Each structure stands twice: as structure tokens, then as C-alpha cells.
Amino acid sequence: MNPPATHGYLDGPRPVFASYHAPRGIVRDIRWILCAPHGWEGIQSYETVKLLADELAASGFHAVRVHYDGTGESFGTDEDPDRVAAWTESIRRAVAALGAGPVGLVGLRIGATLAGAVAATHALEALVLWEPCVSGAHYTREMEILASASPRAVKDGQAAQALGIEAGGYLLTPETVASLNAIDLMKTAFAGAPKVLVLGRDDRPPLFAKKLADRLEGAAFAQVPGYKELMTYPEKAKPGVAMVERIRDWALGVSSTGDYGGLTLAAEATWNETRRRPIRFGPESRLLGVLTEPALPATKTKRPVLLLTGGVVPRTSVNRMYVVLATRLAEMGHRVLRMDVSGICESPPAPGAAPNDPHAASLLDDARAAVSLLLEDGGGEIAMLGLCSGAYASFQTALADERVRSITLLNPEVFHLADGSPKFSQTEQSHAASHYKKSLLSPAAWKKLLTGKANVGYIAGFALAKAKTTIETARERIEARVKKTPQGLAGDLHRLLARGVAVAIVMAENDSGYDALMAQLSADLERLKSEGLRFKLTPGPDHTFNDFSTRLPLVEWLVEVLAS
Structure with a gap:
């Protein structure tokens, strides 16, 4: 390593x-x-x-x-x-x-x-x-094509490009586009x-x-x-x-031996009202995080916040939404930690583990190490926010650690993982079920199946997983009626809310995990809302909230939730 x-x-x-x-x-x-x-x-x-x-x-x-x-x-x-x-x-x-x-x-x-x-x-x-x-013009044209494929651009046309080119969650303003277009390496003379x-x-x-x-x-x-x-x-x-x-x-x-010296970097930096500091922590200092905190000591200690990304992306999140969130919260007096969990980006995998596994066995230990870092004095309480696999880690940490007093779950896909868990997540099951229902009406799909070209083992595995999930969901609903209390995921959320944990769930309305979540929560959703659950739907299929028209108001809402 x-x-x-x-x-x-x-x-x-x-x-x-x-x-x-x-x-x-x-x-x-x-x-x-x-x-x-x-x-x-x-x-x-x-x-x-x-x-x-x-x-x-x-x-x-x-x-x-x-x-x-x-x-x-x-x-x-x-x-x-x-x-x-x-x-x-x-x-x-x-x-x-x-x-x-x-x-x-x-x-x-x-x-x-x-x-x-x-x-x-x-x-x-x-x-x-x-x-x-x-040339910069080649690049900006490529970004225009990428931007034109976004759901909002397809729906709203040129209105989606009012701020400039919005591509993959990033913005090239008209000024930036003009400056890039002025660069042409075919016409550039290099010094020396x-x-x-x-x-x-x-x-x-x-x-x-x-x-x-x-x-x-x-x-x-x-x-x-x-x-x-x-x-x-x-x-x-x-x-x-x-x-x-x-x-x-x-x-x-093209080089030879010789040492002209390296580089010394400042351990922390301050700009405007916030200070940032990269930090190594956890087992063998394996984990990298970046702390964002008020530049001046706060007159009143405010609840620290842990932000966990999802998938194989750095601690900034795909579109730097976490950097914006951390900055806004630090300006309000909060200490905020963004981190790479084991095996992702700057944090090497745990011993014996493979890299780039968002649900690695070390994930929950990593989250607990981050909670302990933010609560170094051993007391106090913390808020957590996570996207996808980060939502899973936030949910599980809150169930096990009473220091977690607030969780915000963005587009969660799974809530429980253990030995014996189904091969297919409920999100994958929901997506596959929709696909196979459409395939029933497709002559090409039947031809593929009857000629032995379809992966029968995969289909059988999906069918078994779907059947098991359907049975478990039905059993939980029957138990909920008999016992008068929610069961399964709804029961876990009920217990968190009863413990005084603030719980918020944000789902993109066309996200692949939405149907799976509703299959588990729809019968109890209104009751959970009455107990304090904050449930927010955002438009579109945007799993990482790349669309500016969705992300900007969402950030305002999240700041309010996390700071409250």
C-alpha cells in the first residue's frame, strides 16, 4: 500500500x-x-x-x-x-x-x-x-451536449441554461464559457x-x-x-x-537524478468566516476527513454535524453540495466533518478489504469513529446526514448510538445489511420487477428466453429475492395490525422518533429507490409524519441532486433542518 x-x-x-x-x-x-x-x-x-x-x-x-x-x-x-x-x-x-x-x-x-x-x-x-x-471551445461544446441530456433540459429546453452550462452538477457561467473558448492550444506558443x-x-x-x-x-x-x-x-x-x-x-x-526540494502545505486555512482542516483519524489514522468550523470560537457550542457521501465519490460529494452545506453550517457556528470512508478516495481500505465498496464491513465502524472525533470530550450530541450508502450508515449509527440526535437520509436505498441479506437490494428488486413486467409483452425477450440466451439463474435469483421481500413486508404489515405498532423499517423509525431523534428523509420522486421505500413505509407514513418524521420529495430522477433548480432550494432546506 x-x-x-x-x-x-x-x-x-x-x-x-x-x-x-x-x-x-x-x-x-x-x-x-x-x-x-x-x-x-x-x-x-x-x-x-x-x-x-x-x-x-x-x-x-x-x-x-x-x-x-x-x-x-x-x-x-x-x-x-x-x-x-x-x-x-x-x-x-x-x-x-x-x-x-x-x-x-x-x-x-x-x-x-x-x-x-x-x-x-x-x-x-x-x-x-x-x-x-x-481548444476550450471543444470542451464547452461537449459540456453543452452533456447538459442538454439532463432531465430538466429535456423538459424545459433553453430555460435550463439560463445560468450558463449546467453539466453533471457543475456550472460554467457565460463568463467562464467565454474565457475557456479563448484558449486554443493549436495556436498557443509555449515559453521555453x-x-x-x-x-x-x-x-x-x-x-x-x-x-x-x-x-x-x-x-x-x-x-x-x-x-x-x-x-x-x-x-x-x-x-x-x-x-x-x-x-x-x-x-x-526525460528526467535525471537530483532533488530540488518538495512542498510544504499549510495544515489549515481560513477564508471569510470559516476554517478548514484536513485530518487523519480512526484505526491506524486510516480515514481522511475535512473539518469545517467557525473561524472564531463560537460563543455558544452548537451541535456538530457529520456528512457521509454515497457511492465511490470523495467527501465533497458528486457536485460539491457537501462543501456548500459545511460552509453554511460553519458560518452558523457548527463544526462539520466530511470524510472518505475506508476504501474510498483518500482513505485506504480496512485490512483484507477491497477498495471502492460503499457498503464495506468497516463502514459503520468508520461512522462511529467520526462521531467520536466530533465529540472528543465524550459528551454532547451530533447530527448526521448521508446520501445512499451514507444514509444507511447514518440510520444504523443512530439506532446504535444515543449520541446521534438527528439524521437526514438522502435517497436511501438500503436500511439493513447483514449476513444472509438478499443478493438484490429492494431498490434493485423494484427496478428489475418493472423491467421484467415490460419484458412479458416483448416477443424479443421471449425469444431470448426460449433460445437459452437469457440468464435464467439471474432471473431465478431475482424472483426468489422478490418473493422473500414480499413475504417479509406482508408479515410486518400483519404484525403491525396485530400489535398496533409499526414493524420493520417503520418500527425502527418509530423507535427513533420516540427516543427524540429528529428524522428527515429526502427522496427524488423518480429515484430508483422510491418505490422500494414506499413498499416499506406507505402504510405507516402518515403516522410517522404525525410523530415528527420530515419527509420531502424533490422533482425528477436526480439521485445526487445535480440539477441546480433542485439542489439550491434543497440546500436551504437542509441547512434549516440540520441547524434546528
């Missing part, structure tokens, strides 16, 4: 978050700064970019991952002015922080575009343009004479990447497999090992 990176902040007008990977073995002279993609592509490629930094460090290089101003863990938002200038300035600040000596940039996608823009004004030793957006590698995907013609390499005198060009596999849903993504190894080997070939 690679040693963990050091996380902290670059000094400057507004602190910028960075992760530093110290070299191991014989030190090489070039210090590398990694420029990740923006937005959803940054989430998709997170593991691969981290892997590249680890591999460079293992080969003797200093390696730094930078979160551009207003992205990731850095202060600011997409709506701030002068985004492109701020992003390139973030890279320049990392270059300056490394001091005298050779520096190289590796940029992926729009990160390559930004790296090329920096290379126009800074004499770099080396430059890797990895599946580059050769950096050694250049242009690396393209191998699953389609190289198009503009090869033209760019041909234009740059002496540039190396290669097409390497793995891009399509790394740029997919994080739960299904596979690190681009071949691409990482090609970059590492090229970096070794």
Missing part, C-alpha cells in the same frame, strides 16, 4: 487545497503538478489521477495534485467571477510553491488545456497533455522549450490530439488503452493503469 499523501493548502489571496506525494527511493529532478479535469470528469478520473501521483512518487518524483480555486476542497464556487484565470493561477501558485528547479505539468482533459495555458507564460521542463481538450508528451485514447481516431502533437516540434505522441474504462461511473471505473505507466515511463526518460 502506498503511503498516504499530505493534504493542506497553498498560501495566497484565497487558500488553494493540494495533496503532496513525497518521492520514494532515488529522487528525480522534475517536480510534477497534476491538473485534473473539472466537474463530473474530475470525479470519474479521481482514482486514476491519484494513482498517477502515487506511481510518480514511487519512481522518485515529487508529485502534487491541485484543486483549482472554487473546485474540490478549495474555497470558492463555480459562480465566482474570473474562473479560468483563478484556475490557471492555482496551477501557477503550485509552481511557485515548489521554488527554483525543474517543474512539469500533467493535465487530463480540460486540465491539459489549463496546463497548456500556463505553459504559455511559464518555462516548464516537461508537459504531458493527456487526452487534451485541444518543454519536453512534451501528447497521450490519446486508443478506442477512436486521435483527431485533434495527433494534430496537436504534430504541431509541437519534438513532441512524443501515443495512444494507450484504458481511457474509456476510467472515464465512467466511479462504481464501475477501472484505473487507467496502462496510461499511468506510459506517463511514468516517459517522465523517467
